[in-house]
Amino acid sequence: MTEFTWKYTGQAPIKVRTFIMSYGITRTLLKKIKYHGGKTLVNGEASLVNRMLQTGDTVKVVLPPEPENDHVSVSNVPIEIVHEDPNFLVVNKPYGVASVPAHNHVDSLVNRVKGYYQRQGYANQKIHIVTRLDKDTSGLVIFAKHHFAHSVLDKQLKDRTIQKTYLAIVADRISTPHFEIYLPIGRADDSFVKRQVVDSGKMSVTEAWTVRRLAKQTLLKVRLHTGRTHQIRVHMAAIGHPLIGDWLYNSDDHSMTRQALHCAELTFYDPFAGRLLHCEARLPEDMQSYINLHKL
Structure with a gap:
């Protein structure tokens, strides 16, 4: 079973519930621990979560299967x-x-x-x-x-503290090194799947940096500050630079078999290790081949 142990170092008495929730245990998970086979122990003994902790007490939470x-x-x-x-x-x-x-x-x-x-x-x-x-x-x-x-x-x-960074190949050359897009996104009237920029939509923010200018395209690094469906695809199409190969928002372009979009970096906080975790994924072969084919 998965278990976690913490030591209370505060000076004032505090409820077990308050203490473990400060580490991210939710009320929903508290109920699952109580009713579905988990355990909460203080100094090795089973305990209710309304017990008051004293300085130096050790709390162990055993997650239910x-x-x-x-x-x-x-x-x-x-x-x-x-x-x-x-x-x-x-x-x-x-x-x-x-x-x-x-x-x-x-x-x-x-x-x-x-x-x-x-x-x-x-x-x-x-x-x-x-x-x-x-x-x-x-x-x-x-x-x-x-x-x-x-x-x-x-x-x-x-x-919005999980940071996702994408690489995208878009149509036409972009001259500015950095830009931000603030446009509301909502569902398109004629499609269950498609989204569009619409006044009644939710405000959406996309930030982008020019990584490389190709012959008639641009490789961008893109970061989302909101998380709307198809946000990058919709925003780039709205400013006249749709993604290469995007069947939904750039239907006339068939130079790639899918939209040229890749989530290249992720950063989030790992509370169990007490550190930021940063991951990277190389550019996939199809996007790299496209860049090689269309470079200046």
Whole structure:
């Protein structure tokens, strides 16, 4: 079972509940610990969470076992692991693979991670996907290995402290070295999938830097300050520089078989190790080949 131990070093008495919630244990997880086989111990003895801690007390939280996702089938296609520790798994997703299973995607990244967990014989077989990418966007995806890890990263997502950096190839040459886009994004009236810039949408912020100017294209480094569906694709199309190969927002361009978008860097805080975790994924072969073919 997964367990965590902390020592209380404060001077004033404090409830166990307050103390462990300061480390990211949520109310939902507290209920699961209480009612589904977990434990909370103070100095080695089972304890209620309203107990008052004294200076020097040691608190251990034992997470309940998590049943596997029975509805998720197993894929034994290998995954490319960028980082792994007892709490997190970061994978470099290839383009053409959906992040999560659907009726038409039975070999998603989630299926492949489940297969990896089974091959490794991990006690916890529950798949917690934290970040997602469009099927034809490649790059880094975070998985949490247990409910607690998922909870702390969910909070970071809400607080927008998980930093994702993309590389994108867009149409035409961009002269400015750095720019920001502030445009609201909402659902397109004629499509369930497509988004568009619309006054009634949610304000969205995209920041970009020019990395390399090609013959008639530009390689950009892009960072999201909000997390809207298709945000980079919509914003770049709105300013007249749609992504190369984007079937939805640049339908006349067929020079690539998918949109030229790759999540190249991820940075988030690992509270279990007490440090920032930074991961990188190399530019995929199809985007690199396109750059080589269209360089000046």
